[in-house]
Amino acid sequence: MGFRTDQIHAGVEPDPTTGAIITPIYQSTTFVQESVDGYMEKGFSYTRAGNPTVAAFERRMAALEGGVAATAYGSGMAATVSVMMALLNAGDHAIVSDVVYGGTHRFAAQVLSRFGVEFSFVDTSRPEVVEAAMRAETKLVFTETPANPTLKLTDLAAISEIASSAGVVHAVDNTFLSPYYQRPIELGADVVVHATTKYLDGHNATLGGAVVAADPALDERFRFIMKSMGLIMSPQVAWLTLQGTKTLSERMDRQSANAMAVATFLESHPKVERVGYPGLASFPQHDLAQRQASGFGAMAWFEVVGGVQAGKDLMGAVELWSLAENLGSVESLITHPVTMTHGDMPRDARLAAGITDGLVRLSVGMEDVEDLIEDLDKALASI
């Protein structure tokens, strides 16, 4: 089936008892067993280990990413935690993209490293750097592309090949493009991680995560951590995210078209120094973006002339754009990383990661693009 069919139908059958067309919210902690001999005959025992609504969402995620199975979590971070806890033991080593979601860096560097796991944060946009960072103890390569917030890209086929020839699992955080635009398993990756909080939900309504595995043995290891650590997604969130996925392609196409228009407008604005959007010909990795994904997504950034103060002033001047962390929803959001998400980062490290003083991050939504552009134009004129 095609993607648009799968995003609506995959994983879901009419409810066997009532015919309800959408899977109900099975809001129940436990499931009564027929007999000791028939234990788990219907597939469920206790909701921390599995739930019918969550299972429907897991089947849909596996179908959309082209994996064999999936597990669903209470947040995107819980999904990342599950992958790292399942695959890394004391004494092991993992390679992680140097530009990566802040929570991923924090969990690796400040939590898991306390338990004897070593991490190398390297520039995964350069395959030779990943190859050089490989050790005998390396068990996981964890990449994110496009990466937050600079949108640096990693060549997924090249990194998958390096990882698989060393017998190492390659996990990809695919949150920014969603399976509609990018399917890492088709490019050779073993595991896909999502913050379903973002495009899969799409409405700023829920926190959730998913891990899709290309191999059933890997999925079993993630499911074991999910139930051992109590990381599972709630039935209500699974239900709502199942509805969100039905319009994923339409939202992403509209939001990406809006992002392209906004980025093009900003590129010619005198108060803008630089614009970063993978769809622009000026984007340094524009070719790779075209090669490994079928769309450019709806995240963009620009550098406003005037540094920290101009960035701060702009946050106060926009009206339609909401000043808010998060991304991927139908509402357009704007952030100034230096005074918001990356305020604690030392300036040198921040600049080295490409997060300059006047950097403004945009999550482009689904509003009329003329309104989005007019609001930015007015705000830029006022600072």
Ligand SMILES: *Cc1c(COP(=O)(O)O)cnc(C)c1O
């Ligand atoms: C938001 C995000 C996460 C974490 O998801 P939460 O649901 O906030 O825990 C992980 N990776 C990326 C790329 C994200 O954008």
